[in-house]
Amino acid sequence: MSLNAESTAFRSALEVIRAVEPRVADAIGAELADQRESLKLIASENYASPATLLAMGNWFSDKYAEGTVGRRFYAGCQNVDTVEALAAEHAKELFGAAHAYVQPHSGIDANLVAFWAILADRVESPALKKAQVRQVNDLTEADWFALRRELGNQRMLGMSLDAGGHLTHGFRPNISGKMFDQRSYGTDPATGLIDYDRVAEAAREFKPLILVAGYSAYPRKVNFRIMREIADSVGATFMVDMAHFAGLVAGKVFTGDFDPVPHAHIVTTTTHKSLRGPRGGMVLCGPELADQVDRGCPMVLGGPLPHVMAAKAVALAEARRPDFADYAQRIVDNAQALAEGLVRRGTKLVTGGTDNHLVLLDVSGYGLTGRQAEQALLDSGIVTNRNAVPQDPNGAWYTSGIRIGTPALTTRGLGVAEMDATAELIHTVLTQTTPGESKAKYVLDPALADKISKQATELLTGFPLYPAVNLA
Numbered sequence: 285m286s287l288n289a290e291s292t293a294f295r296s297a298l299e300v301i302r303a304v305e306p307r308v309a310d311a312i313g314a315e316l317a318d319q320r321e322s323l324k325l326i327a328s329e330n331y332a333s334p335a336t337l338l339a340m341g342n343w344f345s346d347k348y349a350e351g352t353v354g355r356r357f358y359a360g361c362q363n364v365d366t367v368e369a370l371a372a373e374h375a376k377e378l379f380g381a382a383h384a385y386v387q388p389h390s391g392i393d394a395n396l397v398a399f400w401a402i403l404a405d406r407v408e409s410p411a412l413k414k415a416q417v418r419q420v421n422d423l424t425e426a427d428w429f430a431l432r433r434e435l436g437n438q439r440m441l442g443m444s445l446d447a448g449g450h451l452t453h454g455f456r457p458n459i460s461g462k463m464f465d466q467r468s469y470g471t472d473p474a475t476g477l478i479d480y481d482r483v484a485e486a487a488r489e490f491k492p493l494i495l496v497a498g499y500s501a502y503p504r505k506v507n508f509r510i511m512r513e514i515a516d517s518v519g520a521t522f523m524v525d526m527a528h529f530a531g532l533v534a535g536k537v538f539t540g541d542f543d544p545v546p547h548a549h550i551v552t553t554t555t556h557k558s559l560r561g562p563r564g565g566m567v568l569c570g571p572e573l574a575d576q577v578d579r580g581c582p583m584v585l586g587g588p589l590p591h592v593m594a595a596k597a598v599a600l601a602e603a604r605r606p607d608f609a610d611y612a613q614r615i616v617d618n619a620q621a622l623a624e625g626l627v628r629r630g631t632k633l634v635t636g637g638t639d640n641h642l643v644l645l646d647v648s649g650y651g652l653t654g655r656q657a658e659q660a661l662l663d664s665g666i667v668t669n670r671n672a673v674p675q676d677p678n679g680a681w682y683t684s685g686i687r688i689g690t691p692a693l694t695t696r697g698l699g700v701a702e703m704d705a706t707a708e709l710i711h712t713v714l715t716q717t718t719p720g721e722s723k724a725k726y727v728l729d730p731a732l733a734d735k736i737s738k739q740a741t742e743l744l745t746g747f748p749l750y751p752a753v754n755l756a
């Protein structure tokens with residue numbers, strides 16, 4: 285491949301778009317410029333490779349392909365079959381799974397596919413059958429209640445939101461909170477860690493149909509062998525949502541008890557976080573659940589996105605290369621260096637550190653809410669997101685926490701030394717910010733914010749983003 289093939293590809297694409305709607309071409313160019321300049325510490329974001337990005341921008345987007353490989357409801361799907369089969373094959377090899385379903389459009393969709401597959405597998409119910417042919421949106425609260433009763437009030441036990449669990453693990457604002465009678469397990473208030481004895485106790489009392497492990501904001505490993513034992517002891521199906529740490533599983537940083545695939549009945553993931561693929565989801569399972577999982581479309585998904593499945597195949601092929609394992613290890617090394625740099629400067633961290641890709645700061649020690657800290661950091665060119673900490677007195681909107689993660693900066697090539705410099709920038713901003721008259725308001729000298737912003741950009745200069753892409 286010639287060195288400027290990537291530049292030519294993206295430049296040509298923008299030229300074609302510009303001829304129709306120049307403002308879209310400008311926005312795409314501006315997005316690259318913004319991403320190049322900011323210190324991206326959002327734990328759930330990354331930078332997909334040019335090959336992955338380009339695999340999405342083509343005529344596969346035009347194709348309907350409901351069904352599965354070789355068994356479609358539309359004619360002319362032979363090329364979609366090729367990319368879907370490739371993506372599934374790469375996923376199975378990469379994760380050592382018996383079955384991979386690569387159609388989910390997002391992580392939420394992957395979880396919905398898994399929930400319905402588990403329900404359909406475990407529960408033979410006329411009410412469920414009725415629900416399957418109706419629009420889920422048409423079901424009233426009373427319908428849900430009746431359906432749950434008929435299904436035996438199906439229960440889900442997942443990690444609580446404020447301990448780092450995800451909305452889709454049974455919480456009210458999400459459909460999972462309506463489909464299931466939900467209870468959650470938290471973390472030990474003293475250590476911030478999952479207390480497996482307490483999880484076992486909750487499982488014994490609650491007798492869930494599904495035990496869910498997985499998180500969006502828990503900075504530690506989870507022992508999936510123990511969680512499976514707990515699930516087995518109460519006859520629950522054990523599901524792991526590895527959306528956040530799939531890259532660490534793929535890169536063999538999480539192995540043995542910490543690799544969910546050999547332990548869970550079913551594993552869901554996104555493909556765009558630490559796994560560094562296109563935006564999307566995926567479900568892995570054994571042969572027992574495979575048929576139900578493959579009914580994801582049309583049960584809960586619309587037509588598959590063949591262009592995204594093509595990009596999943598490319599990204600998964602990349603993740604199977606030896607250098608991905610090195611990347612995954614560097615993600616964790618960087619997160620640990622960042623955590624150590626912050627602790628050394630006096631920042632309070634949930635659990636005191638990390639053994640994955642993310643660090644959760646408790647910014648109450650700086651006298652700030654998460655909302656104030658997030659905005660002050662953003663003013664200073666540091667992109668993070670606010671997040672509740674366990675037992676958060678400021679709730680899920682204002683929060684007392686800031687979640688940061690290293691997958692994106694590690695992709696750019698930043699290493700341990702730059703993580704210490706990053707910790708210094710974060711600490712300086714948080715020390716110099718004072719709370720305003722509301723939980724959202726704050727005071728930060730604009731000159732200081734500007735200075736930190738420049739330092740953040742300088743930190744990135746040796747690590748160009750998409751170095752082979754020149755749009756000028």
Ligand code: PLP
Binds near residue numbers: 391498499528565
């Ligand atoms: N599961 C977990 C653990 C997540 O952190 C997220 C996203 O933040 C999701 C599922 C949902 O993914 P998506 O935004 O692709 O629907």
